[in-house]
Protein backbone atom coordinates (compact mmCIF):
# COMPACT_ATOMS: atom_id res chain seq x y z
CA UNK A 154 0.00 0.00 0.00
CA UNK A 155 1.43 3.38 -1.01
CA UNK A 156 0.61 6.83 0.40
CA UNK A 157 -1.36 8.03 -2.62
CA UNK A 158 -2.95 4.82 -3.93
CA UNK A 159 -6.20 5.54 -5.83
CA UNK A 160 -5.52 9.28 -5.88
CA UNK A 161 -5.47 11.34 -9.07
CA UNK A 162 -3.35 14.51 -9.32
CA UNK A 163 -3.45 17.34 -11.84
CA UNK A 164 -0.04 19.01 -12.10
CA UNK A 165 0.13 22.06 -14.37
CA UNK A 166 3.36 22.48 -16.31
CA UNK A 167 4.55 18.91 -15.78
CA UNK A 168 6.22 18.48 -19.17
CA UNK A 169 9.57 19.43 -17.63
CA UNK A 170 11.33 21.06 -14.70
CA UNK A 171 9.83 21.12 -11.24
CA UNK A 172 6.36 20.07 -12.41
CA UNK A 173 7.70 16.91 -14.03
CA UNK A 174 9.58 15.95 -10.87
CA UNK A 175 6.44 16.62 -8.76
CA UNK A 176 4.42 14.39 -11.10
CA UNK A 177 7.01 11.60 -10.85
CA UNK A 178 7.20 11.80 -7.06
CA UNK A 179 3.40 11.76 -6.75
CA UNK A 180 3.28 8.74 -9.09
CA UNK A 181 5.97 6.96 -7.06
CA UNK A 182 3.58 7.28 -4.12
CA UNK A 183 0.79 5.64 -6.11
CA UNK A 184 -1.05 8.59 -7.70
CA UNK A 185 -2.24 8.70 -11.31
CA UNK A 186 -1.38 11.96 -13.04
CA UNK A 187 -3.08 14.46 -15.34
CA UNK A 188 -0.03 16.05 -16.97
CA UNK A 189 -0.28 19.47 -18.62
CA UNK A 190 2.02 21.31 -21.02
CA UNK A 191 1.80 24.58 -22.91
CA UNK A 192 3.77 23.88 -26.10
CA UNK A 193 6.08 20.90 -25.44
CA UNK A 194 3.80 17.95 -26.25
CA UNK A 195 6.80 15.67 -26.89
CA UNK A 196 8.21 16.30 -23.42
CA UNK A 197 4.74 15.87 -21.89
CA UNK A 198 4.49 12.48 -23.62
CA UNK A 199 7.86 11.54 -22.09
CA UNK A 200 6.54 12.44 -18.62
CA UNK A 201 3.50 10.24 -19.30
CA UNK A 202 5.75 7.33 -20.34
CA UNK A 203 7.91 7.68 -17.21
CA UNK A 204 4.79 7.65 -15.03
CA UNK A 205 3.43 4.59 -16.84
CA UNK A 206 6.77 2.86 -16.28
CA UNK A 207 6.12 3.35 -12.54
CA UNK A 208 2.86 1.42 -12.95
CA UNK A 209 0.54 4.45 -12.79
CA UNK A 210 -1.87 5.89 -15.33
CA UNK A 211 -1.22 9.30 -16.90
CA UNK A 212 -2.62 11.45 -19.71
CA UNK A 213 -1.26 14.69 -21.17
CA UNK A 214 -3.39 17.79 -21.88
CA UNK A 215 -2.54 21.09 -23.53
CA UNK A 216 -3.21 24.05 -21.24
CA UNK A 217 -2.15 27.68 -21.49
CA UNK A 218 -2.56 28.95 -17.93
CA UNK A 219 -2.39 32.51 -19.30
CA UNK A 220 -5.64 32.03 -21.23
CA UNK A 221 -8.46 31.97 -18.68
CA UNK A 222 -11.07 31.79 -21.45
CA UNK A 223 -9.84 28.27 -22.29
CA UNK A 224 -10.32 26.83 -18.78
CA UNK A 225 -13.97 25.74 -19.19
CA UNK A 226 -13.06 23.67 -22.26
CA UNK A 227 -9.96 22.32 -20.52
CA UNK A 228 -11.93 21.08 -17.51
CA UNK A 229 -14.61 19.62 -19.77
CA UNK A 230 -11.81 17.57 -21.40
CA UNK A 231 -10.47 16.60 -17.99
CA UNK A 232 -13.94 15.47 -16.85
CA UNK A 233 -14.53 13.43 -20.01
CA UNK A 234 -11.10 11.79 -19.70
CA UNK A 235 -11.63 11.00 -16.02
CA UNK A 236 -14.94 9.33 -16.89
CA UNK A 237 -13.43 7.40 -19.80
CA UNK A 238 -10.17 6.29 -18.20
CA UNK A 239 -10.85 6.26 -14.45
CA UNK A 240 -14.59 5.75 -14.23
CA UNK A 241 -14.94 8.85 -12.05
CA UNK A 242 -15.46 12.54 -12.76
CA UNK A 243 -13.29 13.79 -9.92
CA UNK A 244 -9.65 14.09 -8.95
CA UNK A 245 -7.88 14.62 -5.61
CA UNK A 246 -4.80 16.82 -5.86
CA UNK A 247 -4.31 20.08 -7.75
CA UNK A 248 -0.78 21.44 -8.12
CA UNK A 249 -0.59 24.94 -9.62
CA UNK A 250 2.99 24.83 -10.84
CA UNK A 251 3.15 26.09 -14.45
CA UNK A 252 4.85 29.43 -14.79
CA UNK A 253 7.35 31.79 -16.34
CA UNK A 254 9.84 34.25 -14.93
CA UNK A 255 10.87 37.75 -16.00
CA UNK A 256 13.89 39.73 -14.90
CA UNK A 257 13.30 43.48 -15.23
CA UNK A 258 13.99 46.20 -12.70
CA UNK A 259 10.83 47.94 -11.49
CA UNK A 260 11.91 51.13 -13.30
CA UNK A 261 12.05 49.23 -16.60
CA UNK A 262 9.21 46.72 -16.25
CA UNK A 263 6.91 46.99 -19.27
CA UNK A 264 3.16 46.67 -19.08
CA UNK A 265 3.43 43.68 -21.44
CA UNK A 266 5.76 41.85 -19.07
CA UNK A 267 3.55 42.68 -16.11
CA UNK A 268 0.35 41.56 -17.88
CA UNK A 269 2.01 38.32 -18.99
CA UNK A 270 3.10 37.57 -15.44
CA UNK A 271 -0.23 38.48 -13.92
CA UNK A 272 -2.08 36.28 -16.42
CA UNK A 273 0.20 33.24 -16.11
CA UNK A 274 1.30 33.43 -12.49
CA UNK A 275 -1.75 34.88 -10.71
CA UNK A 276 -4.99 35.02 -12.73
CA UNK A 277 -4.32 31.57 -14.21
CA UNK A 278 -3.88 29.67 -10.93
CA UNK A 279 -6.79 31.62 -9.37
CA UNK A 280 -9.31 30.65 -12.05
CA UNK A 281 -7.88 27.16 -12.67
CA UNK A 282 -8.47 26.52 -8.98
CA UNK A 283 -11.96 28.06 -9.12
CA UNK A 284 -12.92 25.90 -12.12
CA UNK A 285 -11.31 22.80 -10.57
CA UNK A 286 -13.34 23.04 -7.34
CA UNK A 287 -16.43 21.15 -8.61
CA UNK A 288 -14.13 18.33 -9.82
CA UNK A 289 -11.98 18.16 -6.70
CA UNK A 290 -12.91 15.47 -4.20
CA UNK A 291 -13.67 16.54 -0.62
CA UNK A 292 -10.59 15.79 1.47
CA UNK A 293 -8.42 16.83 -1.47
CA UNK A 294 -5.27 18.91 -1.66
CA UNK A 295 -4.31 22.15 -3.38
CA UNK A 296 -0.61 22.93 -3.60
CA UNK A 297 0.46 26.25 -5.08
CA UNK A 298 4.01 27.01 -6.10
CA UNK A 299 5.50 30.33 -4.99
CA UNK A 300 9.15 31.35 -4.66
CA UNK A 301 11.71 32.35 -2.06
CA UNK A 302 11.63 35.73 -3.83
CA UNK A 303 8.28 36.45 -2.16
CA UNK A 304 10.14 36.48 1.21
CA UNK A 305 13.52 37.97 0.25
CA UNK A 306 14.14 40.55 -2.46
CA UNK A 307 16.64 40.42 -5.32
CA UNK A 308 16.78 43.28 -7.84
CA UNK A 309 14.85 42.58 -11.05
CA UNK A 310 12.18 40.24 -9.76
CA UNK A 311 9.66 42.81 -8.47
CA UNK A 312 6.82 41.94 -10.85
CA UNK A 313 7.38 38.16 -10.69
CA UNK A 314 7.59 38.13 -6.89
CA UNK A 315 4.48 40.34 -6.59
CA UNK A 316 2.43 37.67 -8.40
CA UNK A 317 3.82 34.94 -6.18
CA UNK A 318 3.02 36.99 -3.07
CA UNK A 319 -0.54 37.14 -4.42
CA UNK A 320 -0.55 33.35 -4.76
CA UNK A 321 0.50 33.04 -1.12
CA UNK A 322 -2.43 35.21 0.05
CA UNK A 323 -4.79 33.34 -2.30
CA UNK A 324 -3.68 30.04 -0.74
CA UNK A 325 -4.59 31.19 2.77
CA UNK A 326 -8.05 32.17 1.53
CA UNK A 327 -8.45 28.78 -0.14
CA UNK A 328 -7.52 27.06 3.10
CA UNK A 329 -10.07 29.12 4.99
CA UNK A 330 -12.91 28.74 2.50
CA UNK A 331 -12.41 25.06 1.70
CA UNK A 332 -11.95 23.79 5.26
CA UNK A 333 -15.58 22.71 5.39
CA UNK A 334 -14.80 20.33 2.53
CA UNK A 335 -11.67 19.06 4.30
CA UNK A 336 -9.56 20.33 1.41
CA UNK A 337 -6.17 21.72 2.46
CA UNK A 338 -4.30 24.42 0.58
CA UNK A 339 -0.59 25.07 1.01
CA UNK A 340 2.29 26.81 -0.70
CA UNK A 341 5.67 25.36 -1.60
CA UNK A 342 8.21 28.13 -2.14
CA UNK A 343 11.38 26.88 -3.83
CA UNK A 344 14.61 28.85 -3.69
CA UNK A 345 16.83 29.05 -6.77
CA UNK A 346 16.58 25.76 -8.67
CA UNK A 347 18.53 24.76 -11.75
CA UNK A 348 15.79 24.22 -14.36
CA UNK A 349 15.21 25.59 -17.87
CA UNK A 350 13.77 28.69 -16.19
CA UNK A 351 17.21 29.71 -14.88
CA UNK A 352 19.42 27.91 -17.39
CA UNK A 353 20.29 30.99 -19.46
CA UNK A 354 20.94 33.14 -16.40
CA UNK A 355 23.18 30.46 -14.86
CA UNK A 356 25.01 29.71 -18.13
CA UNK A 357 25.50 33.36 -19.12
CA UNK A 358 26.77 34.36 -15.69
CA UNK A 359 29.15 31.79 -14.15
CA UNK A 360 29.41 33.97 -11.03
CA UNK A 361 25.66 33.61 -10.39
CA UNK A 362 25.88 29.99 -9.22
CA UNK A 363 28.65 30.96 -6.80
CA UNK A 364 26.65 33.89 -5.45
CA UNK A 365 23.46 31.85 -5.02
CA UNK A 366 25.41 29.04 -3.33
CA UNK A 367 27.05 31.51 -0.97
CA UNK A 368 23.70 32.85 0.29
CA UNK A 369 22.31 29.33 0.79
CA UNK A 370 23.03 27.63 4.09
CA UNK A 371 23.40 24.25 2.38
CA UNK A 372 25.90 25.82 -0.04
CA UNK A 373 24.55 24.96 -3.49
CA UNK A 374 21.83 25.80 -6.04
CA UNK A 375 18.79 23.51 -5.81
CA UNK A 376 17.76 20.77 -8.26
CA UNK A 377 14.24 19.62 -9.18
CA UNK A 378 14.61 16.55 -6.95
CA UNK A 379 14.82 18.90 -3.93
CA UNK A 380 11.20 19.96 -4.52
CA UNK A 381 9.11 17.07 -5.88
CA UNK A 382 9.12 15.12 -2.62
CA UNK A 383 7.90 18.14 -0.64
CA UNK A 384 4.84 18.32 -2.88
CA UNK A 385 4.27 14.55 -2.59
CA UNK A 386 4.45 14.88 1.20
CA UNK A 387 1.92 17.73 1.29
CA UNK A 388 -0.41 15.60 -0.84
CA UNK A 389 -0.15 12.67 1.57
CA UNK A 390 -2.31 11.65 4.53
CA UNK A 391 0.62 12.42 6.86
CA UNK A 392 0.27 16.11 5.92
CA UNK A 393 -3.47 16.29 6.58
CA UNK A 394 -3.14 18.78 9.47
CA UNK A 395 -0.89 21.19 7.54
CA UNK A 396 -3.15 23.87 6.13
CA UNK A 397 -2.72 27.43 4.87
CA UNK A 398 1.05 27.19 5.25
CA UNK A 399 4.02 28.33 3.22
CA UNK A 400 6.81 25.75 3.16
CA UNK A 401 10.03 27.18 1.80
CA UNK A 402 12.35 24.63 0.21
CA UNK A 403 15.44 26.68 -0.52
CA UNK A 404 18.26 24.96 1.36
CA UNK A 405 18.11 27.95 3.69
CA UNK A 406 18.52 30.99 1.43
CA UNK A 407 19.10 34.35 3.13
CA UNK A 408 18.44 33.04 6.65
Ligand SMILES: NC(=O)c1ccc[n+]([C@@H]2O[C@H](COP(=O)([O-])OP(=O)(O)OC[C@H]3O[C@@H](n4cnc5c(N)ncnc54)[C@H](OP(=O)(O)O)[C@@H]3O)[C@@H](O)[C@H]2O)c1
Pocket residue numbers: 165166167168169170171172189190191192193194196216217218219250251252253254273298299300301342343344345346347348349350351
Ligand atom coordinates in the same frame (compact mmCIF):
# COMPACT_ATOMS: atom_id res chain seq x y z
N1 LIG B 1 13.32 27.20 -11.14
C1 LIG B 1 13.32 27.98 -10.06
O1 LIG B 1 14.37 28.44 -9.58
C2 LIG B 1 12.04 28.30 -9.34
C3 LIG B 1 12.11 28.84 -8.06
C4 LIG B 1 10.95 29.17 -7.39
C5 LIG B 1 9.73 28.95 -7.99
N2 LIG B 1 9.66 28.43 -9.25
C6 LIG B 1 8.34 28.23 -9.83
O2 LIG B 1 8.18 26.85 -10.12
C7 LIG B 1 7.31 26.68 -11.23
C8 LIG B 1 7.97 25.77 -12.26
O3 LIG B 1 9.19 26.36 -12.67
P1 LIG B 1 10.31 25.54 -13.45
O4 LIG B 1 11.62 26.04 -12.97
O5 LIG B 1 10.03 24.08 -13.41
O6 LIG B 1 10.08 26.10 -14.95
P2 LIG B 1 10.42 25.44 -16.34
O7 LIG B 1 11.48 24.42 -16.22
O8 LIG B 1 10.61 26.59 -17.27
O9 LIG B 1 9.05 24.67 -16.73
C9 LIG B 1 7.90 25.43 -16.91
C10 LIG B 1 6.70 24.52 -17.06
O10 LIG B 1 5.53 25.36 -17.10
C11 LIG B 1 4.90 25.22 -18.37
N3 LIG B 1 4.42 26.52 -18.81
C12 LIG B 1 5.12 27.64 -19.08
N4 LIG B 1 4.31 28.62 -19.49
C13 LIG B 1 3.05 28.11 -19.49
C14 LIG B 1 1.78 28.62 -19.81
N5 LIG B 1 1.59 29.87 -20.26
N6 LIG B 1 0.71 27.79 -19.69
C15 LIG B 1 0.87 26.53 -19.25
N7 LIG B 1 2.03 25.98 -18.94
C16 LIG B 1 3.12 26.77 -19.06
C17 LIG B 1 5.94 24.64 -19.32
O11 LIG B 1 5.27 23.94 -20.38
P3 LIG B 1 6.03 23.68 -21.80
O12 LIG B 1 7.07 22.63 -21.54
O13 LIG B 1 4.96 23.22 -22.72
O14 LIG B 1 6.62 25.00 -22.19
C18 LIG B 1 6.70 23.72 -18.36
O15 LIG B 1 6.01 22.52 -18.15
C19 LIG B 1 6.97 28.08 -11.72
O16 LIG B 1 5.73 28.50 -11.19
C20 LIG B 1 8.09 28.94 -11.15
O17 LIG B 1 7.70 30.29 -11.00
C21 LIG B 1 10.79 28.09 -9.94
